[in-house]
Amino acid sequence: MTSEVRSATARGAAALEMDERVVRALRDRLPDVATQTVAAVTVEVPGYTGALSGSMGANIEAAVTMALGGFLRLAAGSRESDPSTPLGPTLEGAYALGRGEARSGRSMDALLAAYRVGARVAWREMARAAAEAGVGAATMAQFAELVFAYIDELSASSVAGHTDELSTSGRVRERYRERLGQHLLAGANLDVLTAAAERAGWPVPETLTAVLLPAAQVRGVLASLGPDTVQVGEDLPGAEPVDHGQPFALLLVPDVEAAGRRHLLRVLDGRQAVVGPPRPWLRARSSYDRAARTAALAPASREGAAVDSEEHLADLVVGADPEALADLRARVLAPLADLRAATRDRLAETLRSWLLHQGRRDEVAAELHVHAQTVRYRMGQLRELYGARLDDPRTVLEVVVALHGTATASAAGGTATGPGGSS
Template identity: 75%
Template sequence: MAKDTASATALGAADLQLDDAVLRALRERLPAIATTTVAAVVDEVPDYRGALGGTAGATIQRAVQMAIAGFLKLAGGGRDVDPSTPLGPTREGAYALGRGEARGGRSMDSLLAAYRVGARVSWRQLALAAADAGLPATTMAKFAELLFAYIDELSAASVAGHTDELTTSGRVRDRYRERLGQHLLAGAGTDVLTAAAARAEWSPPASLTAVLLPAAEARRALASLGADTLQVGEDLEGIADADPDHPLTLLLVPDADGPGRVHLLRVLTGRHAVVGPARPWALARSSYDRAARTATLARPPRSGAAVDTERHLADLVLTADPEALADLRDRVLAPLADLPPATQDRLAETLLSWLLHQGRRDAVAAELHVHAQTVRYRMGQVRELYGDRLTDPAVVRELVIALSGPSGASSRG
């Protein structure tokens, strides 16, 4: 950590003179003062209660003894103290204490509360010892000012350590979580995934749902999702026609099935997102694959709602093997092949509507915005071309599949 060039305690110590008898008396009382101070912190600060017998108690004991010893050394320096000299090991110890308390899960509020209690109790004990040793009242005021300035600087060092530890551990955890996401996309085995999750301090959920969305929208979306949502970098495979100027990022959202999916779709409204299916967490790759394929097929609704892959299952099935679909179209639409292209399109459109509406002429006419007699005339042409095949369930199924595919399905390559 950075060192100050002129601390308030060093400046104060230069104006304070404690004779050897007072310093000797204070140093003799140091262990008892430290014990009393630690007991008060453990008793009054909730996060430290019950810590006396454990590692935390020993840490606090060492920190308090070091702090008081450092203070007495500083107070005894008198006019020999250089104002430009930093607090040295004591300041570094306070900084290390802050980092250790962050690693131990204690909040900054608890750390500052411990400093407040420690300052109050140690001052009371030091003042009693100094008074017993004959410290004049005029010097006692400077002694108090020096002590509280010293505690302020140590607490600031501990706060800096606490903040730095959280920042550093957060970055490390984020890197481990991104690596976990990469393992999930790679389809790694359960042992690898479980170990990666443990390193990332991430508890595996029952399921993960893949969400593809523009990288620029990811931060705002994450603010509305759970803290355990994983984010994978922008270099994603399997997305055709990706725009390099507007890269996509991937979020893996825990337990977003059932009511959770409704919430997820609501959160993603207006964010140009594609939402895959919920899958067991170790199989998240399949959710990503579904979302990636849908991203190449479906455009976001005009309403701004997220693209829900569950609403595009038929399209995904139809486009799973484009060449097979093209071959099917060529075969089942062969009776129309000799007609002019415009006539082929009209009859194919009418045939599909007629099959889906189960021959209800008025419904077909309403859908196609034509007269019912026009539907009758067109279907008469179709029957001449297909004959009895229109009564064969297998042929009907193939016609519906072929005619429901994308308009460009017959084009190869």
């Protein structure tokens, strides 16, 4: 509410020359004016259509009666109150009305339209009563100015109430939602989570997908995601930073499977994010744990492309127990232990490629950028060292797992060591 509007209303009330007889005539007409105003509002304003019954109808009638009563106190001027401050209770009521609209999830559009319709109808009826009471043209013009300055002031007060309610409820909702996210990570029981969701005004989804990303990127991402995304915070257990040296945050995104997940990955492109799998909302911690392990295993690239944990399932399985992987690798590569490091590494690389390509020599040669005869020679060396074990399915499985794990550990900065020292 601006000081200009307030002063215009006060000046209009002070300048209005309306005697007791006219005020009494207006007061006698007040019930009819209220009835017609309410009827017009509920017919002409879409947000209030058909609202004469029920609690909304009662609220409209109360608001109209309050506004008209306040106006008559204003019009009566110094005879009934201090003309400089006649509107305190009425403005407080308008402010509360705006807050109520916000709490009901409605914008100010309907209420402002109701003020406009109400002003038109009230002016028409009160002007008629004033004319019948013999009010002159000059006073009638002042009367009209006062009506519309008054409506402007009520509207401004309601807008302030609406804005304040949204601001307050928004902060409260954010706190409740962060608390909900903490309960989800803690694996709280259904009753606790349901109550937390209700307090936060959060519609329960089918699934939640965890997204880890630098805290500085959160604001830009939230603008592209649904309003029910939950931001948990920056102090999260059990995860390494997505980008070492800067804090990171967790988002829990509702119901993003299939096309929704593809959209999510596009939104996160360039933001150094790691995306967990979709999980039933009660098991959101599972998605977070997967994203955290993926972040440690396959950190985001310098270009910031989003890391999809679904693309690293084999790496996650192999890297689940680093000590077991190191022991397996030492046992599998024991036949190579006495070779020089460079030779051992070349033969291990060739063996891995040979098994993965199922012995297709040309494909192995292409992958290793060597001649096919080189592959043949190296495999001859390996068969001499391993003997019949290379024909044993169990040995083949262990070699593939061990050597795949070596590549994974190397990419993630792992420390698995082989029988001759470093991998």
